[in-house]
Amino acid sequence: MRARIGYIWTDGMVGERVGPEILDEGDRSRPASDTFWCGVETIPLERIKEIQLQRLRFLLSFTYERSQFYRELWDSKKVRPSDVKTLADLPKLPIVTKYDFEKDQAAHPPFGTAPTSPPNEHLKYWQTSGTTARPRVWLDTRQDWENGILLYTRSLYGHGVRPGWRGFFSFGFPPFIGFWLCFAATEAMGCQVVPKGTLPTTAWIQLMRNIAGTAPSFLCSTPTYAIRQMEAAKELSINPADLGMSILTLAAEPGACVPATNRLLSEGWNAKIHDILGVTETSGPILFSCKAQADMTPVSDHVNIDYFIVELLDPETLEPAPAGAPGTTCVTALGRYGMPAVRFLVGDYLRIDEHADCPCGRTLPLAVGGAVGRSDDVLFVKGIKLYPSLVEASVRSLPGLGVEYRLQKKGEQVVVLAEAEPGVPEQQYAGLAQKLQQDIRLKATVTLPVEVHPAGTFPRLETKTPRIIKG
Ligand SMILES: [Zn+2]
Structure with a gap:
């Protein structure tokens, strides 16, 4: 009998889903085992690559049909979705950068020509964090949002977070997708969520102290702000280790994979330190660390390759890096349809080992040593x-x-x-x-x-x- 995929989080909201249904995922709304949220995390790599190709081919024809931005770009380069028959054909398509989207949005404000449906049919509006360029606008369909929730849930479960825990979210809720997805995924997996919002840091620490020890807890933060919260606790004569966080989920900057930062935070909070990384244009997370990696130095991250094709390129020439060599990342998001990201230059510098044997048992490849830097910052x-x-x-x-x-x-x-x-x-x-x-x-x-x-x-x-x- 064919198993149906469960979508109970948003079944009432998502009218029409597009793309292939991948039965290997199993029921998305509950964990596949005590260790993994998704069945896909442990299936043979060859099967995951079949899933990649199936999703890619659909994404390319869908995008060509509906997105003026990509249709014009691909036509100008004389390539068609039908030219991509295997994963190895993907580099036939041109690379896109954030500057391309920026230019498109400046010429066709405010959304540009990349969206695949009218703006009011999307569920979510985002802006990039704008640390290196002017903020870019991004849109998610209900299905995109649901896929993002699935990946965050998978990653948090991989960190060791379990239903019934409490998640503390140390951010002020700007229109920046990553923290919000993490927040929604925490709720969806059956945890209590505590938002910081606009509370000053000291009031936030006092809030943590008031309810510390009443539920297993984790903290979601940037590494920088996780350090600031430690300092603020000490200023209040509170030991951060007494605030009851078992896990720190760090986003937006390298954290767990920088050994000195990892040590500082794990000793200060008496917690396991984890990374979760994505970018607005591709959604995420692309990378996450598992429980086994949290005990290693340096920490490596699993790559969610069933939803992302991560190419590594030579940073100077943007040609594919030699097999096994590190390179700068170019990502195709396979589960995002509202504003597709096809060969989007993310620019994280990674080395990916497809056959690394992680003790956790996942077949998802490892980004060895995590993401230590983005090419914007070099x-x-x-x-x-x-x-x-x-x-x-x-x-x-x-x-x-x-x-x-x-x-x-x-x-x-x-x-x-x-x-x-x-x-x-x-x-x-x-x-x-x-x-x-x-x-x-x-x-x-x-x-x-x-x-x-x-x-x-x-x-x-x-x-x-x-x-x-x-x-
Ligand atoms: Zn692992």
Whole structure:
């Protein structure tokens, strides 16, 4: 007998679903086992690739038919969906970047020509976080939203979150998709949700303390703000470890995969540290860490390849990177139809091992060592590639230094600005700067000027923190 896929979260809302029905998924509304939410997580890789191809072929013909943006682009390059017969044919299609969407939306405001149906038929409106370019508008159909919920649920379950837990959401609810999807998925899997909203950090910590210990709990935050909350708790003479978080789910910036940040947070909160990563244009999460990876150094992330084709490209030429080599990511989202992302240049720098044997038993490939940086954030110093997370590893491992830092670009030069820990006398700043410079030289093989500033110099944000400053 053919199993039907359960869609009880949104069955009443989603009128018409498009795309192939993948029976391997099983019932989406409940876990497949004590360890996995989805049956797909453990099926043979060859079968997952068949699913990829099935979804891809549908997506391409659907997109060509309905999206003016893609139809014009593909026509101009003289390629058609029918030219993509296998996964290996995908690079025949052109790469799209956020600047292409930005240009399209500027020329055809406000939504551009990419949507596949009129704007009022979409369920959700989003904007990108706009840290590197002007915010771009993005739309989700009900089905897109439901697919995103499924992937977040899968990932949270992979972290170890279970129905009946309580999720604390440390964000102010801007129109930025990632946190909202995580929030909805937490609710959908049967957990209680506690939103921070506009509460000041200290009031938020007090709220956590008031209900600590009354349900197993996890915290969803950016890594930067997770550190800020630790500091705020200490200012209130509260030990963050007493706030009862077993798991930290970190989004928007590299977190669990940066060993010094992972150690700082896991010791401070007495919690397991996990990553969950996606971007607005593709939705997400593309990557998530599992319970087995949380105990490893560095943490690697599973790639949700049944919903995303992740190509790795040479960052200079944008041609496919050699097999097994690291590269910059170009992602095709297979479960998003409202504003499709086909060969969208995300720009995370990853190495993917398709056959890595994770002790958790998932067949989903591993991004080895996680995503340490995005190409938007990369700096070139004397021909050497420098990601902020590399500097972060040094800053956060040296006693006497605080956790915040910035990289200041001055012409050809990059100056590292770090903070001293509270209470460190100013006479020690020069010595600390020298130690930091030596440590960065060891890790990044480049000598950078370093300045140490008093504690609290740089603001702590709830959203993604721009670490590179100009001038
Ligand atoms: Zn695993």
